[in-house]
Amino acid sequence: MSTISPERLEAGATGKPPVLSVRGLSVVYESQNPVTAVKNASFELGRGEILGLAGESGCGKTTLAYAINRLHQPPARISSGQVLFHDSSGQELDLLGLGESQLRDFRWQKLSMVFQGAMNALNPVRSIGAQLDDTLRAHAPGMTRAARRERSAQVLTRVGVDPGRLRSFPHELSGGMRQRVMIAMAMLLEPQVMIMDEPTTALDVVVQRDILREIVRLREELDFAVIFITHDLPLLLEISDRIAVMLRGEIVELDQAATLYRQAAHPYTRKLLASFPSLRGDRGAFVRGGTADDPQEQS
Numbered sequence: 518m519s520t521i522s523p524e525r526l527e528a529g530a531t532g533k534p535p536v537l538s539v540r541g542l543s544v545v546y547e548s549q550n551p552v553t554a555v556k557n558a559s560f561e562l563g564r565g566e567i568l569g570l571a572g573e574s575g576c577g578k579t580t581l582a583y584a585i586n587r588l589h590q591p592p593a594r595i596s597s598g599q600v601l602f603h604d605s606s607g608q609e610l611d612l613l614g615l616g617e618s619q620l621r622d623f624r625w626q627k628l629s630m631v632f633q634g635a636m637n638a639l640n641p642v643r644s645i646g647a648q649l650d651d652t653l654r655a656h657a658p659g660m661t662r663a664a665r666r667e668r669s670a671q672v673l674t675r676v677g678v679d680p681g682r683l684r685s686f687p688h689e690l691s692g693g694m695r696q697r698v699m700i701a702m703a704m705l706l707e708p709q710v711m712i713m714d715e716p717t718t719a720l721d722v723v724v725q726r727d728i729l730r731e732i733v734r735l736r737e738e739l740d741f742a743v744i745f746i747t748h749d750l751p752l753l754l755e756i757s758d759r760i761a762v763m764l765r766g767e768i769v770e771l772d773q774a775a776t777l778y779r780q781a782a783h784p785y786t787r788k789l790l791a792s793f794p795s796l797r798g799d800r801g802a803f804v805r806g807g808t809a810d811d812p813q814e815q816s
């Protein structure tokens with residue numbers, strides 16, 4: 518059973534107006550034995566907020582992320598619910614009601630996604646610069662060639678990749694660099710929301726930390742909101758404003774990271790917290806390498 522009080526679902530709890538509202542979203546895999554992979558999920562994402570989505574493998578995190586962006590494929594079907602995008606222009610978009618061409622315009626520009634292994638989605642026979650340029654040409658037709666090149670160099674610099682790499686091909690870059698390029702691609706059109714599904718899981722721990730630090734810094738600089746999905750709860754405690762915990766398709770708890778860390782309300786969250794050795798004992802020594810026990814109070 519859910520332990521979420523209605524006010525905790527609201528991004529208002531973080532003091533920020535919502536950029537995305539997910540209401541009663543359910544997704545069913547219509548296979549021989551239908552599986553409801555997401556059950557009645559509701560939450561709001563505040564403008565500029567980092568919302569962590571945690572839960573063990575198979576609990577429905579990826580299905581939820583794909584459904585929000587309408588990237589789910591059959592046999593997955595959204596059986597109920599609503600996803601509203603509150604654009605910075607004041608316009609409200611009903612994402613489940615958008616047509617295909619509206620959806621193409623929406624993705625990347627308003628909301629982008631970086632998924633696990635995204636680095637392998639780069640085209641091996643085109644340079645990094647050409648691939649960034651393709652995205653800009655498709656979505657920002659008014660930009661001149663020079664402006665596109667400048668923008669591509671700028672986003673690469675932002676994620677810590679030398680803009681000289683625009684001429685490189687994917688195989689000439691390390692895994693960490695390629696993943697950074699994908700994050701640069703997701704930031705290219707300055708979306709208001711980025712969904713990141715295990716974006717750094719395939720990378721070694723040091724590179725992972727570097728990239729995460731970069732994402733947190735960029736969020737502060739550019740004020741986009743992030744839904745960050747991972748089974749790695751300690752990591753979420755470090756980077757998130759609020760954390761939602763999923764269990765068998767349901768969001769069973771949603772709270773400020775610090776509150777969830779100190780006094781998780783749901784037994785499953787407590788079990789999840791206890792399952793990470795680094796979180797046991799004098800709780801918190803792991804957090805951002807410090808000693809205080811509040812993940813939100815350190816920088």
Ligand SMILES: Nc1ncnc2c1ncn2[C@@H]1O[C@H](COP(=O)(O)OP(=O)(O)OP(=O)(O)O)[C@@H](O)[C@H]1O
Pocket residue numbers: 546548552554572573574575576577578579580581591592593748
């Ligand atoms: N194509 C499919 N057909 C039927 N069921 C599916 C399909 N894809 C996923 N599922 C089921 O939906 C549920 C949720 O899967 P999902 O991949 O969303 O979980 P997850 O939390 O993202 O897991 P992971 O962390 O391993 O990626 C699982 O029980 C899974 O078995």
